[in-house]
Amino acid sequence: MPLQPWMKLISVDDHLIEHPRVWQDRLPAKYKDTGPRIVEQPLGEGRPDAQVWVYEDRIYPYIGLNAVAGKKPEEYGLEPVRYDDMIPGCYDPKARVADMDIDGVEAMMCFPSFPRFCGTVFLEAEDKELALACVQAYNDFVLDEWCAAAPGRLIPIVILPLWDAQASVREIHRVAAKGAKGISFPDLPHALGLPSVHTDYWDPVFSAVEETGMPLCQHFGSGGATSIPQIAPDAPFAVMINLMGLNSMHATADWLFSPALHKHPKLKIGLSEGGVGWMPYLVERAGYVWRKHRYYQNINQDVEPLELFRKHFHGCFIEDDFGIQNRHIIGVERITWECDYPHSDSFWPGSRKRAAEAFADVPDDEVHQMVELNARRFYNLPAAADKPAAAGVAS
Amino acid sequence: MAPIDRIPADDWTDQDLLTKDEAGERLDDEIVTVTGELDRLRAAGIGPLEQDEVELLTRRLEAMKAARASFRT
DSSP states (O other): OOOOTTOOEEEEEEEOOOOTTTTTTTSOGGGTTTSOEEEEEOOOTTOOOEEEEEETTEEEOOTTBOOOSOOOGGGOOSSOOSGGGBOGGGTOHHHHHHHHHHHTEEEEEEEOSTTOTTSGGGGGOSOHHHHHHHHHHHHHHIIIIIGGGSTTTEEOEEOOOTTOHHHHHHHHHHHHHTTOOEEEOOSSGGGGTSOOTTSSTTHHHHHHHHHHTOOEEEETTTTOGGGSOOOOTTSOHHHHHHTTTHHHHHHHHHHHTSSHHHHOTTOOEEEESSOSTTHHHHHHHHHHHHHHHGGGTTSOSSSOHHHHHHHHEEEEESSOHHHHHTHHHHOGGGEEEOOOTTBTTSOTTOHHHHHHHHTTTSOHHHHHIIIIIHHHHHTTOOOOOOOOOOTTSOO | OOOOOOOSOOOOOOOBBOBHHHHHHHHHHHHHHHHHHHHHHHHHOOOHHHHHHHHHHHHHHHHHHHHHHHHHO
16 A cells, blocks of 8 residues: 555655854854855846855855855856745745645755755865854754744754864764754765764764764765766766765765774664665675675674664665665665755655655555654654544554 | 855755746646546545545645745735
């Protein structure tokens, strides 16, 4: 049977657009002029001004689009350049919940936009004291404003001051006490010039994550532009889109052959927007590699990658027919669902309908795990009220 | 103030946002679909099993119409 009415869709990968005053409302007065702020940027040629973020003395165009490598304003395309162009659900939590109700989604977790998926915009900061204040301000916005507007519907994930492990540890405990449920972490930190997961730099951070029980959420692409597959300059963008899961594969392989999971047995890792269909192959391949090649490398000699994968990881998908068909190899308990609102590749306003189609041939108990129960378990979310008896069925 | 070079640390994503125009078009399509579903249910006769579904569809339809109207203002 497909998606039942009492199954609540919990999406583990969505995004929010920060409203103009997120940082201006929270930073100390001495940082108002250098902290993130929205300014009007003329575009000329009879076009309305664009609203752009300015942080320290850097302009970040495209409030409506992540990525891009610093286009000049005259190169702006048709992407939304003003808040008025976007649907209010992008930046207004009340409107967000209304859109979730239309979409049939019970709860969602939202990654940042201006800070980038795990706060790496603050790595560029000249003033690291300001950068720390910005990280904390963002987290306070998520906890005290965005998610507070709809408790239980909007699930808080936070960012860290990645350049400072001890500051990250303090921030983890601070936000955990305020109710954070997940921590956004770069999928490939070494690509950002940060220590890799093969070093001991992150050990205090991972220990704090274990203590608080929050998963690390690694959104694909959060390792930055140098971490992604380097397609031919003349290749159509479809090539890149087709390879979107590779970052998640790379991140998983890094973890499986690092000492981190052996030192941190309670660490939970969520792979966001990378799909799940690739998991059986990657883990099988890791097993081959481990069996043949561990003896001459600094790799754990005793624990097979499959055991690590089953213990630590979960993934999610928007569309992944192969993954659903092979869910028993991946592990039904390792799979969660995502909506990716308000990105244009989401199925809004038909996410629930699309999910029903995807799960048409999947037994009820497995569907319920993948759309709701696994997310509740990984992110320590309260159990839903007992499901009502279906019409015509004796309770 | 001119944009300056940034470190290549942008998240990789082609994700653009739902604009009002695109969201409105999607709502237009879904409103037609749900209206058709309601018409079919009513034409087939609404018994106890269908009443809940009609109620949910009706509520969703009204919410979508309200959202659609808000995107036009």
